[in-house]
Amino acid sequence: MAxxxxxxLTVPYIDGGRDATAGLDCWGLVRDVLHQHFNLPLLKDFGGIHADDKANMTRAYRVVKNSFSPCAPSSGAIVAGFNGETLIHVGVVIENNGLKILHTSSKHGMSKCSVRQFNRLFLQVKYYAYNSK
Structure with missing residues (x-):
């Protein structure tokens, strides 16, 4: 069963994408998955920030991080990859025959990988629970 x-996995990568039919970027994917599959309120849009604009991505992260609590990797957690204090990429942890990271990028498109594989991609990886209340 799927x-x-x-x-x-068939949703195209679109920079600034916020629609699972038309395409998503990494933040759009996190927003959509948490809302559609974990019944959480939609996170702030930040649609005008391009994936290559790491400075503004980091500023946007700082705006919303007060609604996050650090946690261990678990289903529904937001995963964030950093280079120093700079946010590079985000994804979401899912339970799919073990914990996996669902994420998307302009280079590779939508993919699932193990927590271990994702952790190797960045100098620092942080996991967060979204405190929607």
């Missing part, structure tokens, strides 16, 4: 996350 996992719900498999339906995302």
């Amino acid at each position: 996992h719900w996350a498999d339906s995302y």
Whole structure:
């Protein structure tokens, strides 16, 4: 039986994308998955920030991080990859025959990987629970 996350694997990467039908970027994916599959309120849009604009991505992260609590990797957690204090990429942890990271990028498109594989991509990786209340 297919996992719900498999339906995302055909969604194209679009910089600033916020629609799972038209395409998503990494933040759009996190917003959509948490809202659609974990019944959480939509996170702030930040649609005008391009994926290559790491300075503004980091500023946007600082705006919303007060609604996050550090946690261990677990289903529904937001995963953030950093180079020093600079946010590079985000994804979401899912349970799919073990914990996996669902994420998307302009270079590779939508993909699932193990927590270990994702952790190797960045100098620092942080996991967060979204405190929607």
